[in-house]
Amino acid sequence: MGAEGDGRAREPRARRRGQGELEAQVLSVLGEATEPVTAAWVQERLDGGLSYSTVITILTRLLDKQAVARTGSGRPVLWQSTASGAGLTAFRMRRLLDQRDDRDAVLSSFVSALSPDDEDLLRSLLNETGPEPCDPPTDESES
Known part of the structure; x- marks a missing residue:
């Protein structure tokens, strides 16, 4: 019988984000920055508890689209928005x-x-x- 039959409430299913929604959220967060920032800085300001690797993936996709710039050859890598x-x-x-x-x-x-x-x-x-x-x-x- 699963959770339905034993009286326990089911956890509501998380809403699936629309295509490009995460990218828009990351760009919005980057738009608030007054200087280039780390991926960890972006992660801290995003709602939804995204993993660090997810934030890096989004930033990399935005870099491919020339919507963000990546600076720094070593660590830390810094990111900044180039597009709204x-x-x-x-x-x-x-x-x-x-x-x-x-x-x-x-x-x-x-x-x-x-x-x-x-x-x-x-x-x-x-x-x-x-x-x-x-x-x-x-x-x-x-x-």
């Missing part, structure tokens, strides 16, 4: 887009799913940055 949570989300979006051959369809679907307010904001941001400078088109028939 928004920057990390933008990186993920670009990476997902780069994995697809049908960029037009993906971007079209994304824009069509935006709320009117988000669409206005995106339009404003695009107008603000303007088109990338490029060479004027050439008419090859003139050659």
Whole structure:
């Protein structure tokens, strides 16, 4: 009979974190630092009692994404944020887009799913940055 049959209460199951949630939490903690910090410093400030090795794994993944920088050739290794949570989300979006051959369809679907307010904001941001400078088109028939 297990714990159900003997009257003991079951421990509630821990909530599974969403993809990227730990990375965002680590970036948030690093954002509070005024100088490069150790992984142990990050671990102490994270909620949830993560193991040191988990914190190192997250920091290493963020390093691969260029969202954090690692300084120091010896011990202790120091870490600092190079990207905000928004920057990390933008990186993920670009990476997902780069994995697809049908960029037009993906971007079209994304824009069509935006709320009117988000669409206005995106339009404003695009107008603000303007088109990338490029060479004027050439008419090859003139050659």
